Amino acid sequence: MARITTTNGEDTSAHLTGLPLVLTMFALCAGIFCVALDITIISTAIPRITDEFHALQDIGWYGSAYLLTTCALQLPFGKIYGFFNPKWTFLASLFVFEVGSAVCGAAPSSAALIIGRAIQGIGGAGVPCGAMVIIAHITPMQKRALFQSFFGAMFGIASVVGPLLGGAFTDHVTWRWCFYINLPIGAITAVLVLFHLHLHVDRSSTQKRTTFESIRSLDPIGLLLFFPAVICILLALQWGGTKYPWSSGRIIALLVVFSITLIAFVIVQAYMGDDATVPPCVALQRTMYSVSIFAFFLFSGFYLLIYFLPIYFQAIHAQSPSRSGVSSIPLILSNVVAIMISGIIITKTGIYVPLLYICVVLVSIACALMTLLETDTGTAKWVGYQILHGFGAGCALQIPQIAAQNVNSLQDVPTAVAITMFAQNFGPTIMLSAGNNILNQKLLTYISDLKISEIDAAAVVEAGATGIRSVVPEQYLGLVLEAYNKALRQTFYVALAMSCATAIGALTVEWRRIRGFENEDKAAEKGAEDEKVQNTGS
Incomplete structure (x- = not known):
């Protein structure tokens, strides 16, 4: 078991190696596979779900409920991972995703399934982001691309396996296993992360803040503006031209609210500076x-x-x-x-x-x-x-x-x-x-x-x-x-x-x-210059 100490500086953390690294990578890949699988596995199960609940009108919401919460919480999770320990934030996100999966699997009605999908989306926003953040802490920058390529592979594999697995569960067991399958995979991920990943992140700068300063640094006003902005634009795009015409008062109202809240969000981000959900120094x-x-x-x-x-x-x-x-x-x-x-x-x-x-x-x-x-x-x-x-x-x-x-x-x-x-x-x-x-x-x-x-x-x-x-x-x-x-x-x-x-x-x-690699290039250039000076002097 490795012990890691990270700071806010560059490449000063003690990185994982050997078995702890392998087990942690396996756990993170399993978590991402779980979330990625959930995006596609439901596609082949939807006809059977609508037959059971007699809710053909809710088909769109089975996907939209997940996307609404995922998109609305994606940026806030970046703030949360920067403020709290990535390990525990990742596990909390995974727990929420698992709770949503259990709710979906046991759903007695279409409304319950939609609620479960929304809960899954909350966790689904945090798990992939957390995996990326953890990799940044446990691996050097030079090798990070190789490790993150495994995450990309998980999304690719899940997009193929998902519909096939969903069809198999629906035809031979029950569609509910499209969600129950997340529970054992999530449990394995949680156990491995819990016992093989130990992040000790330097939080000296945040510990010096007062309670008010800590709350302010989480940018609550920005979040309150960002949530309705994302939800309004997604609902407008979901309903516009299908459920309601684009000229409908509902669609126009959604677009107006989106525009107003988005403009207000940008203003708040500029005012908050480094404490913003999207700090201008990073985004620009x-x-x-x-x-x-x-x-x-x-x-x-x-x-x-x-x-x-x-x-x-x-x-x-x-x-x-x-x-x-x-x-x-x-x-x-x-x-x-x-x-x-x-x-x-x-x-x-x-x-x-x-x-x-x-x-x-x-x-x-x-x-x-x-x-x-x-x-x-x-x-x-x-x-x-x-x-x-x-x-x-x-x-x-x-x-x-x-x-x-x-x-x-x-x-x-x-x-x-x-x-x-x-x-x-x-x-x-x-x-x-x-x-x-x-x-x-x-x-x-x-x-x-x-x-x-x-x-x-x-x-x-x-x-x-x-x-x-x-x-x-x-x-x-x-x-x-x-x-x-x-x-x-x-x-x-x-x-x-x-x-x-x-x-x-x-x-x-x-x-x-x-x-x-930039540091290595500079060292090589300096070495060549020193050798040239020595040769010139001799």
């Missing part, structure tokens, strides 16, 4: 805002494909939900491979900026190819497109967190990580809602344009990807599939726009090497 650092922009667009494009490619396989190629998950494996597998390779490259060279450029080029080309998908596109093509995009995204998926840690002191790492993670979570949340609205609206338009009296465009949209063949007469199926494919391509155009926009962030990132 060039690399920080660049990688945040990059993460926003990269994850938006990536998740658009993760979400809409299975719909393409199910609707156009008549694949089952589980089969469509298998067809998406090339995207995820190539992504995981690239994440590991990029982690090794960064660890060996200390250079990460060129990987951003490679990512921009590959994902943009891949998304452009995705827009060419037709109803009769062969397997070789859509597999190749997925591999290209997955590998391209994997080259840089973890770089926002690496770069954020590289340009900030250890005491600012929790805030820096929270900012980049908020960007990568908030982007997909917004763009998935936008993509879903685009698909539904275009599908209605294109099917209506067919002017076939036997086909109800609204019924086709309601039937979903797997039910389209049950509501469309056989003689018109080809035309409807063409319209469906055309509508899906519009979502791929959004993914293409997001992928191209990653260039904005990539091109403005500062060209820096990982801190330890």
